[in-house]
Amino acid sequence: MAEARQLREFVPADAPDGITPDVPAIDVADVTGGVTDHTVWSCAGNLTAVRSVRARVREFLDRMGHSDEVLDDAELAVSELATNALLHSRSGQSGGVMTLFIRSDAGRLRVAVADQGEREGEGGHSRDDGEDFGRGKLIVDSCATRSGDYWNEDTHVAWFEIDSDAL
Template identity: 80%
Template sequence: MAEARQLREHVPAEASGSTDSVESTGLTGGATDHTVWSCAGNLTAVRSVRARVREFLARMGHSEGVLDDAELAVSELATNALLHSRSGQSGGVMTLFIRSDSVRLRVAVADQGERRGPGGHTREDSGDFGRGKLIVDSCATRSGEYRSESTHVAWFEIDDEHRSRRDDDGH
């Protein structure tokens, strides 16, 4: 119950001032999974996030290509959350939200907002940073992000056309 309340705080249905909310295209039916990770200030949580997404979406019957794309895209979002936000600092928390229906999946990663102090990179840093969004966009049908004062949410959706055809064919 506390995780559900925390999820609603991190992934609101409507983000103020943003048209790119996590609920923008309205999945119906299907199933939802969410997990709140205590990240302990390191990148080891990314492996668990990838495994959780793959396992949940495989259980929901998504195609292998979609599983690969979702795993790569969520890996980028989780890594960015840990590198660029307070979620990657000692005691940090990152929330993973997964939603799947018969033709589409949605994954969102909510972090604790901009990192303060030494030992981190801001989202505005250049150089070796910035390719993650290109990777997510190449894997996803739609993606976006929004911020509140204390939270940053990055999300993507993938339409699973193969799953839709399998359902239509009765397979």
């Protein structure tokens, strides 16, 4: 949690040069019950936010009483989702933001990372690159009970769920 505070203090919430970034949205209309945490990170065009995202997920789920095994799996899976969002989307460019959504309720946790869609201009990698990419989905699938992704206008949302009997 301290890292998230440090990141918010170090990275201004406003985009440089008066650019207003589109904050990636997660459709939470169907969320009922349980406990949620919804955080928007200003990513400053680099991977420094991933450590803060992992810490935020671990702290929140620990507070909700999930087992160490669930914490480890969720931390690894969200690390992959956040890294992919920053490598493959506008969220990883200067002024970029990504949204983290965590829900913990009766026996299940759900984590989603929303990014700002495909990168613009040069740099980074597209989601279609082959080369040395593509194992993140396998890692997420091995940690999660269910996972997937969807597009909402210009926002890409990747999510996973882990069934847990901690609650």
